[in-house]
Amino acid sequence: MTQTDPDIFGTKTQTLIRNIRLDGKPAEIYLDGTGNIASVGEKIKDHDAEFIIDGNGATALPGMVNMHAHSPMSLLRGYSDDMPLFEWLSTKIWPTEAHLTESDIYWGAKLACLEMIRTGTTTFNDMYFMMNNVAEAVDEAGIRACLSYCMIDGGDHEKFEKECSVMEKTVATLKARANPRIIPGVSPHAVYTVSEEGLRWCAEFSERENIPLHIHVDETDENPDCIKAHGMRVAQWLDHCGVLSNRCIAAHCCWLDADDIRLFADRGVTVVHNPVSNMKLSVGRALPYPELKAAGVNVTLGTDGASSNNDLDMFGEMKTAAILQKFFWNDPTIMPASEALTIASRNGAKALGINAGVIAPGFLADIILVGKTVTTTPAFNTTSNAVYATSGLAVDTTICDGAVLMHEGFIPGAEEILAKSERVAFDLVRRATA
Ligand SMILES: O=c1[nH]cnc2c1ncn2[C@@H]1O[C@H](CO)[C@@H](O)[C@H]1O
Ligand SMILES: [Zn+2]
Numbered sequence: 001m002t003q004t005d006p007d008i009f010g011t012k013t014q015t016l017i018r019n020i021r022l023d024g025k026p027a028e029i030y031l032d033g034t035g036n037i038a039s040v041g042e043k044i045k046d047h048d049a050e051f052i053i054d055g056n057g058a059t060a061l062p063g064m065v066n067m068h069a070h071s072p073m074s075l076l077r078g079y080s081d082d083m084p085l086f087e088w089l090s091t092k093i094w095p096t097e098a099h100l101t102e103s104d105i106y107w108g109a110k111l112a113c114l115e116m117i118r119t120g121t122t123t124f125n126d127m128y129f130m131m132n133n134v135a136e137a138v139d140e141a142g143i144r145a146c147l148s149y150c151m152i153d154g155g156d157h158e159k160f161e162k163e164c165s166v167m168e169k170t171v172a173t174l175k176a177r178a179n180p181r182i183i184p185g186v187s188p189h190a191v192y193t194v195s196e197e198g199l200r201w202c203a204e205f206s207e208r209e210n211i212p213l214h215i216h217v218d219e220t221d222e223n224p225d226c227i228k229a230h231g232m233r234v235a236q237w238l239d240h241c242g243v244l245s246n247r248c249i250a251a252h253c254c255w256l257d258a259d260d261i262r263l264f265a266d267r268g269v270t271v272v273h274n275p276v277s278n279m280k281l282s283v284g285r286a287l288p289y290p291e292l293k294a295a296g297v298n299v300t301l302g303t304d305g306a307s308s309n310n311d312l313d314m315f316g317e318m319k320t321a322a323i324l325q326k327f328f329w330n331d332p333t334i335m336p337a338s339e340a341l342t343i344a345s346r347n348g349a350k351a352l353g354i355n356a357g358v359i360a361p362g363f364l365a366d367i368i369l370v371g372k373t374v375t376t377t378p379a380f381n382t383t384s385n386a387v388y389a390t391s392g393l394a395v396d397t398t399i400c401d402g403a404v405l406m407h408e409g410f411i412p413g414a415e416e417i418l419a420k421s422e423r424v425a426f427d428l429v430r431r432a433t434a
Pocket of ligand 1: 070093097127129150189277308
């Protein structure tokens with residue numbers, strides 16, 4: 001199969017993937033056109049393949065699950081760097097975001113989806129505005145996503161009421177799309193931007209709808225301000241407002257203490273590690289991963305937006321997570337490669353309630369092939385190579401929901417998306433700085 005056969009792209013087909021390695025051993029995978037993995041074995045004889053993908057010795061991995069993103073922010077990649085978090089948000093990012101149109105959101109998300117497919121991500125957990133436009137991009141790209149409108153009420157009751165109605169409308173619109181690849185979520189931005197009534201409402205709404213709640217927690221040390229305002233640490237305050245009780249996904253969590261970690265474990269909170277963004281914005285502390293792991297908390301991995309990372313490559317993120325944890329806690333045995341891979345795939349899928357992140361019969365066919373190339377040779381340990389040696393650009397095939405989205409590095413329509421999103425980004429910044 002080569003890129004000259006356009007029929008392979010975009011639809012679920014009966015496909016045999018052969019000449020690949022799975023956990024270091026020769027393997028074949030058969031997709032039966034349902035969107036699931038039908039069989040996995042050394043040689044699959046019983047199949048009805050319409051297409052055959054020859055992996056040329058590639059390593060098959062589950063698609064990466066990026067658990068904290070702001071996909072439209074890809075438009076602001078490289079627009080503003082090297083500043084402290086609050087100055088960066090309040091003087092650069094928020095004033096520019098005030099000019100975003102629905103079309104900007106759509107093209108920013110198109111660019112993000114393209115980058116994620118290119119670098120082996122098949123699912124992302126997104127928090128932003130105008131999420132139906134993000135959904136349109138996700139729908140077209142063929143990727144999977146949990147999409148949450150980001151509530152910011154700033155303690156203003158009128159704004160709170162408006163935000164609730166946008167949130168309800170967003171969830172209803174996303175549900176009405178009836179696309180199994182699109183999962184609605186709820187996102188109060190953070191404790192420093194959302195009121196108590198906002199946090200409580202989001203918690204109740206996520207429970208009523210049984211959908212994930214995605215929030216920024218303890219990125220920088222938010223505890224002193226929270227104690228001043230509410231007499232409690234951030235984790236306790238969130239629990240007090242009901243936020244931790246239902247499918248809570250907490251991004252960053254750098255400043256959790258031992259009690260906070262116990263509380264997160266009790267409430268079943270999922271934590272997202274964002275090592276590159278945390279290091280770039282110098283948030284002051286690394287995720288207390290060893291303690292979270294000991295407490296049994298589900299830890300996942302995310303990139304954050306492309307304006308604080310500045311890419312959405314989960315391979316770079318895995319490596320950074322593993323080496324930051326070793327360095328910060330001064331122990332090279334922390335987060336071995338196979339753990340980093342699980343954190344970047346299976347753990348995220350679990351948190352979103354998706355039957356993915358494992359290559360085995362019955363699981364969703366969200367699969368990537370990491371090509372045999374200069375950063376994956378020699379293949380003593382394919383997991384080590386994936387985490388420590390290669391970037392996502394070595395991914396040559398990306399399959400989501402049983403449909404091939406990229407093969408041999410080729411993604412249909414990529415050039416148009418690059419050209420258009422570049423124009424849209426420059427035009428946005430021109431309007432915002434006029
Ligand atoms: O690192 C971050 N910390 C806090 N807020 C952020 C960060 N990156 C982006 N946003 C902001 O979150 C909102 C979308 O959900 C946007 O306003 C975005 O600029
Ligand atoms: Zn963020």
